[in-house]
Amino acid sequence: MNAELFPRNLRSTVFVLPTAWVLFSAAAFAQGVTGHIDHIFPAGGTRGTTLQIEVVGDDLVGSDAVRVSGEGVTGKVVETKPATKTSKAIAVVELTIDADAPVGLRDLRLHSPAGFTNRAFFAVGDLPQVRETEPNSLFSQAQQIEKTPVTIDGQITQADIDVFRFSAKAGDTIVCRVEAQRLRPFLADGVPGWFQAVMTLYDTQGRQLAYVDDYYFHPDPVLIFEVPKDGDYVVELRDSIFRGRDDFVYRLTIGKIPFITSVFPRGLNPKQKVTVHLDGVNLPSDTVDVVAPDTPRSLLAVSVEADGIRSNAIPLAVTAPPTTAEKEPNDTPKAAQAVPVPASIDGRIEKPGDVDFFKIHVSGKQTLAFEVAARRYESPLDSIVTILDATGKQLAENDDVEDPFFQH
Ligand SMILES: [Ca+2]
Numbered sequence: 001m002n003a004e005l006f007p008r009n010l011r012s013t014v015f016v017l018p019t020a021w022v023l024f025s026a027a028a029f030a031q032g033v034t035g036h037i038d039h040i041f042p043a044g045g046t047r048g049t050t051l052q053i054e055v056v057g058d059d060l061v062g063s064d065a066v067r068v069s070g071e072g073v074t075g076k077v078v079e080t081k082p083a084t085k086t087s088k089a090i091a092v093v094e095l096t097i098d099a100d101a102p103v104g105l106r107d108l109r110l111h112s113p114a115g116f117t118n119r120a121f122f123a124v125g126d127l128p129q130v131r132e133t134e135p136n137s138l139f140s141q142a143q144q145i146e147k148t149p150v151t152i153d154g155q156i157t158q159a160d161i162d163v164f165r166f167s168a169k170a171g172d173t174i175v176c177r178v179e180a181q182r183l184r185p186f187l188a189d190g191v192p193g194w195f196q197a198v199m200t201l202y203d204t205q206g207r208q209l210a211y212v213d214d215y216y217f218h219p220d221p222v223l224i225f226e227v228p229k230d231g232d233y234v235v236e237l238r239d240s241i242f243r244g245r246d247d248f249v250y251r252l253t254i255g256k257i258p259f260i261t262s263v264f265p266r267g268l269n270p271k272q273k274v275t276v277h278l279d280g281v282n283l284p285s286d287t288v289d290v291v292a293p294d295t296p297r298s299l300l301a302v303s304v305e306a307d308g309i310r311s312n313a314i315p316l317a318v319t320a321p322p323t324t325a326e327k328e329p330n331d332t333p334k335a336a337q338a339v340p341v342p343a344s345i346d347g348r349i350e351k352p353g354d355v356d357f358f359k360i361h362v363s364g365k366q367t368l369a370f371e372v373a374a375r376r377y378e379s380p381l382d383s384i385v386t387i388l389d390a391t392g393k394q395l396a397e398n399d400d401v402e403d404p405f406f407q408h
Pocket residue numbers: 134135136137160161162163
C-alpha cells in the first residue's frame with residue numbers, strides 16, 4: 001500500500017486497523033489524528049497574568065486540553081477553528097501563569113483524544129507585556145511604547161517591518177533583546193528558511209545609532225547601548241533579507257534589564273560550590289555563588305535577578321574530572337602549566353593572541369581525550385587544540401570535531 005495515495009489524516013488509522021477502516025466516519029478519522037503545532041502567538045506571557053494565545057497548526061479541532069511543562073502554568077482550550085483556504089487551524093487557549101512561576105521556556109502541547117501534539121515553546125517572563133499594533137512598519141508609524149522595561153510580542157508577516165519608539169534616560173544602559181529562533185524547539189532544514197532577525201536603533205531624527213544582526217553566533221540579536229541623552233529612541237526589527245511569515249514570531253525585550261555577557265569559570269565539578277564572576281550590564285553584583293548538581297553533564301545555568309527582573313541564563317559545564325584553574329603566563333611550551341590527568345581546566349583566552357599551554361605526564365601507551373567545552377556553553381571562543389610531545393613535535397591537532405550528522 002502506498003500511503004501517499006491517502007490524505008494525510010487517513011494514514012495513521014489505515015495503518016492501525018487495516019481491515020476495519022471502512023467502518024469509520026469522517027468525524028472518527030478526524031478524532032484519530034494527532035494535531036501538529038506550527039507556531040503559537042504570543043509565544044510567552046508574564047508571571048501573575050492570565051492571557052489568551054492562538055495555537056496555529058494542523059488537525060487541532062479535536063483539541064480538548066493544553067499541557068505546559070514545569071511549575072505554575074495551567075490552561076484550557078477556549079475554542080478551536082478549522083483550517084480555511086487562507087489559514088491553518090487555530091486553537092484559542094487561555095493560560096494562567098502563577099506569580100511565582102519560574103521564568104524561562106516551557107514546552108506547550110495540546111491534547112486531543114488521539115494524543116498530544118508536538119511541542120511549541122512558551123516563554124514565562126517577568127516584565128509587563130504588550131503586543132505590537134500594525135501599522136507600525138514605517139519610521140513615521142513607530143508604535144509608542146509607554147513604559148520600559150517591557151516585552152513586546154510581535155510577528156514579522158509578509159513584507160513586514162516593525163518599528164517601536166521608547167524613551168530612555170541619559171547614562172542608562174538599555175538592552176534590546178530579541179527572542180525569535182530561540183522560541184522554536186525545532187528548525188526544519190528547508191527553503192525558504194527561518195526568521196533571521198536584525199535590529200536597528202535610530203534617534204528621533206532618523207540617524208542610525210546601532211545595528212545588530214547576530215549576538216555572537218546566535219541568530220537572535222541583542223543590542224546594548226548607553227543612552228547619550230534623555231529622549232526618545234526608535235528601534236526597528238525585521239528579517240535580514242526582508243522575508244516574512246506568520247510563524248516569524250518574536251519577543252522583543254527593551255529596558256534597563258540585567259544581561260550577562262560572560263561568566264568565569266565556565267564549569268565546575270558535581271556538588272562543588274563556586275563563586276562565578278559575571279560580566280554584563282545592569283547586574284546587581286559581579287559575582288554569584290552556584291552549587292553544582294550531583295551528577296556530571298547535568299544541566300546548570302547561572303542567572304541573576306536585579307530589581308525583580310531575571311537576567312538571561314548562561315549554561316555551566318558540570319564535569320567529573322577534578323577542576324583546576326589556568327595560571328598565566330603559560331604562552332609557550334616552556335611556560336606550560338603542569339596539570340594532572342584527568343583534569344578539567346578552567347581557562348580563558350583573555351586577550352588577542354593569547355595561547356594557553358598545559359603539560360601532562362603520561363606513562364606507557366594510553367588513549368587520551370582532549371575535549372574543549374566553549375561554544376556549547378555560550379562562550380564566543382572558537383578553539384583549536386594542538387597536542388605536542390616533549391620535543392615540541394606536533395602529534396595531533398583539531399579545530400572542529402567532524403560530526404557525521406552535520407550535513408553542511
Ligand atoms: Ca509592521
